[in-house]
Structures are given as C-alpha cells and as structure tokens.
Amino acid sequence: MFELVDQAVDFVMSKLDRAVGTRATSNQAPETYELPPDAVSEAIVNAIAHRDYASNASVQIMLFADRLEIWNPGELFPPLTTEALRQPHPSIPRNPLIAEPLFLTRYIERAGTGTLDMIELCRAAGLPPPEFRQEQGQVIQTIWRHWLTATKLAEMGLNDRQREVIRHVHIEGRIGNMEYQRLFSASKPTASRELEQLRSMGVLAKVGTTGKGTHYVLAGKGLTKGSKDSSTPKGSQRAQRAHEEPRRQTRQASAKPVTPSSALKGKITARKKATPRTPSRPGSPKRRKENRR
Numbered sequence: 327m328f329e330l331v332d333q334a335v336d337f338v339m340s341k342l343d344r345a346v347g348t349r350a351t352s353n354q355a356p357e358t359y360e361l362p363p364d365a366v367s368e369a370i371v372n373a374i375a376h377r378d379y380a381s382n383a384s385v386q387i388m389l390f391a392d393r394l395e396i397w398n399p400g401e402l403f404p405p406l407t408t409e410a411l412r413q414p415h416p417s418i419p420r421n422p423l424i425a426e427p428l429f430l431t432r433y434i435e436r437a438g439t440g441t442l443d444m445i446e447l448c449r450a451a452g453l454p455p456p457e458f459r460q461e462q463g464q465v466i467q468t469i470w471r472h473w474l475t476a477t478k479l480a481e482m483g484l485n486d487r488q489r490e491v492i493r494h495v496h497i498e499g500r501i502g503n504m505e506y507q508r509l510f511s512a513s514k515p516t517a518s519r520e521l522e523q524l525r526s527m528g529v530l531a532k533v534g535t536t537g538k539g540t541h542y543v544l545a546g547k548g549l550t551k552g553s554k555d556s557s558t559p560k561g562s563q564r565a566q567r568a569h570e571e572p573r574r575q576t577r578q579a580s581a582k583p584v585t586p587s588s589a590l591k592g593k594i595t596a597r598k599k600a601t602p603r604t605p606s607r608p609g610s611p612k613r614r615k616e617n618r619r
Contacts, residue, residue, distance in 0.1 A: 327374065327424065328431065334370045334387055339363060341389050342471075360472055361394060362447040365456070368440050369467045371433050373398035376420045376465070383464070392544075394469040401460055408458040411441040444469070454496055454544070470544075472496065474529065482527060487512065488520055492529060495544055500533075502541040 339359060347356040373385045378400030386397040402408070403418045417438035419425035428434045445455045448469065457468040474492055484492075487510045494509070495501050501509075506517040521542055524530040534540035 327427070328433070331367070331371055331374060331433065335363070335367050338366050338370075338387060338389060338394065361453070361469055362451050365444045365447040365469060366394065368444050368447075369394075369396045369456070369469060371428065372396075372440060372467065373465075375425050375428055375434060376400065378463075379421065381463070390471075392471050394471065396467045397464045399464055401463060402465060408460055411458045412445065412455075414439070414442070449497065452493070452496065454499055470496075482529075484524075485520070488524055491521075491524065495530065495542065500541045500543050502538075504538075 338361075343360045345358045347358065349355050370387065373387075373396050377385055377398040381399035383399035385399075386395075388395045388397070400420060402411075403420065406415060406418060415438050425434065434440065441456075441458065444467075448455055453472055454470045456470070457466075459466050459468075474496075479489055479492070490510070491501060491506065501521075503514065503517050503521065506512060506521060507514060510517075512520070521530065525532055525542065528545050530542040531545045532540065532542055
C-alpha cells in the first residue's frame with residue numbers, strides 16, 4: 327500500500343513543471359513544482375484510505391492541462407459533506423484497518439485537517455483552493471494548475487490591470503464588473519471592455535448574462551463548475567472535456583474489491599508509460615503530512 331501511494335505521487339510529480347533555483351543559501355538547489363507536492367500527496371492518500379473497497383471502481387488520477395483530478399469510489403460518511411471539508415471537521419475513517427498503518431507511518435494523522443492543509447498549501451502557492459465534490463458514487467478532489475504562466479501572459483499582450491485580474495481570479499475564484507472598477511479605479515466601460523477581451527481570449531468565462539450576479543471565472547473552472555453560459559449539462563460537460571483533452575495523463579490504482587486487506591496487493595498501471603524522470607520532491611514520502619477528512 328505504501329508503495330502504491332509513493333508510485334502514484336511520483337507519477338503525478340514527474341508530469342508537472344518544475345523550476346530549479348540557485349545554491350545561494352544551500353549546497354542543494356531548491357526545486358519548486360507548479361503544484362504543492364504535499365497537497366498532491368494528501369489527495370492521493372485520501373483517495374486510497376477512504377475509498378469504498380466493496381466497489382468495482384478504481385481510484386483514478388487524471389492530469390489535465392488546467393487541473394489534477396483524483397476520483398475514488400465511495401461517498402462521505404454523514405455528517406460529513408463536501409462543504410464541511412472546507413472547515414474544521416471530525417476524522418471519520420471509512421477503512422480503519424487501512425487508516426491505522428497509514429497513521430503509524432505518519433502518512434496521515436487523526437486530526438481531520440488534511441483537506442484544510444490542502445487549501446492552505448494551494449493558497450500559499452498562489453493557486454485557487456482545491457475543490458471537493460460527490461458525483462455518481464465518487465468523491466472527486468480537484469487541484470487547479472496555473473497554466474497562465476508569465477511567458478503565456480506576455481504573448482497575449484495584456485495590460486497591467488488585466489494581469490492583476492488574472493492573479494485575483496486565481497486566488498478568489500471570480501470577479502465582477504463592479505469589483506473590477508473598485509480594485510483598479512476603472513470606469514464601467516473600461517472594466518466591461520477589458521473583461522470581455524479576457525473572455526474572448528479564452529482566459530475568463532462569463533457566468534450569467536446581466537444583473538448583479540454576473541461575474542467572470544477562469545475559463546477552465548467555469549466548465550467544471552457548470553457555469554450558466556454553457557448550454558451543456560454538468561455531466562455532459564465532463565464527457566466533452568474528456569473527449570477534447572486526449573492528452574491527459576491517467577493512472578489508476580486498482581485493488582480487489584473484496585476486503586480492505588486486498589488493497590495491499592494493488593498495482594498501479596498507466597495508460598501512458600511514465601517517463602523515467604524521477605523527481606526529488608521536497609518532503610520524503612515516508613513522512614507524509616496529514617490525511618484527515
């Protein structure tokens with residue numbers, strides 16, 4: 327089981343962009359990934375520890391251009407809800423026999439703050455907070471990638487206000503016309519024009535048509551959340567995204583759905599063979615941070 331977790335984390339991290347710093351303060355060059363390694367590890371351990379092992383479905387790890395999605399069969403135990411995962415909540419393990427060895431090896435702890443740590447890690451990295459939802463008997467964790475890099479923004483020829491808007495929406499998740507005017511001391515016509523420019527470039531998606539509730543979100547997030555400007559139902563949107571993103575990297579953690587102990591014999595298979603590159607992530611996987619739902 328521990329090897330299963332480590333291989334899954336290594337697979338994801340090997341597919342992410344990595345920046346290597348200088349040895350100004352240490353004899354070892356620091357490495358920074360586009361997604362916080364501890365947040366990725368937390369999400370994967372969550373999926374393995376809390377999945378429903380009576381289900382024939384597998385844990386799925388899918389890396390898209392704008393997000394990482396981790397699906398595990400099973401639903402949250404009452405009184406837990408996806409909204410409750412964003413605030414302090416009790417730890418209610420679905421599989422105590424699996425949670426115990428993960429706790430003893432410090433992959434997880436019993437404080438129920440794992441999802442809160444994921445949110446804080448993403449905010450500290452300048453990323454939107456992760457999302458948690460339940461659909462079709464699955465718990466889905468989404469960690470958003472920062473695909474709008476400095477190079478990409480430079481190619482778009484955006485002004486300073488528009489660059490700041492993108493950073494704002496990355497952190498806050500949305501922005502409206504009135505908020506744009508207030509933050510940047512811009513007139514209403516200027517705010518409308520520049521927001522529409524970002525929408526036409528495919529950076530932002532408009533939610534709503536008119537009125538105070540109309541706002542803009544990142545284009546990828548708008549589809550995932552089922553924004554009002556889309557005529558496709560939420561479930562169909564996901565199928566359409568899967569069709570439009572054939573290059574996604576997918577790995578499944580499989581286990582026999584008879585007893586939790588059979589998970590120890592699970593094997594990871596990849597639809598695309600991972601590159602031989604092995605990242606040296608900060609924080610050894612032998613000492614994982616907390617997994618608390």
